[in-house]
Amino acid sequence: MKMLVSISCLVLSFNLFAQTRSITLVNYENEGVKQWLPGTIIAKKGEEVEITLINNVPSGIHGFFIPDFNVRKEVKKGVKEVVKFKADKEGLFSMKCHLHPAHVGGQLLILP
Numbered sequence: 001m002k003m004l005v006s007i008s009c010l011v012l013s014f015n016l017f018a019q020t021r022s023i024t025l026v027n028y029e030n031e032g033v034k035q036w037l038p039g040t041i042i043a044k045k046g047e048e049v050e051i052t053l054i055n056n057v058p059s060g061i062h063g064f065f066i067p068d069f070n071v072r073k074e075v076k077k078g079v080k081e082v083v084k085f086k087a088d089k090e091g092l093f094s095m096k097c098h099l100h101p102a103h104v105g106g107q108l109l110i111l112p
């Protein structure tokens with residue numbers, strides 16, 4: 001029983017020290033070309049990632065989609081949204097607007 005409590009405390013402590021990486025992306029539009037900026041974001045494997053999305057472009061609602069992390073959010077003009085996910089795998093992943101595929105895509109780099 002004592003060992004079970006010790007293991008539980010260890011797991012709890014590990015979770016308490018998980019790092020959160022907070023990033024803000026702003027939707028940018030110029031002559032019809034739209035992109036979330038910065039276009040490349042970087043995190044480390046194991047971090048909790050919290051992305052604040054700000055969309056103030058004239059064309060209205062846009063999407064933010066990271067298929068590999070099941071992140072999908074529609075962001076209305078003037079309404080700040082926040083998405084969160086755990087960076088539980090490393091590599092280079094695409095980010096895009098799932099509403100308007102003609103967007104310039106961004107990339108998410110998860111380091112070891």
Ligand SMILES: [Cu+2]
Nearest residue numbers: 062063097100
């Ligand atoms: Cu869009």
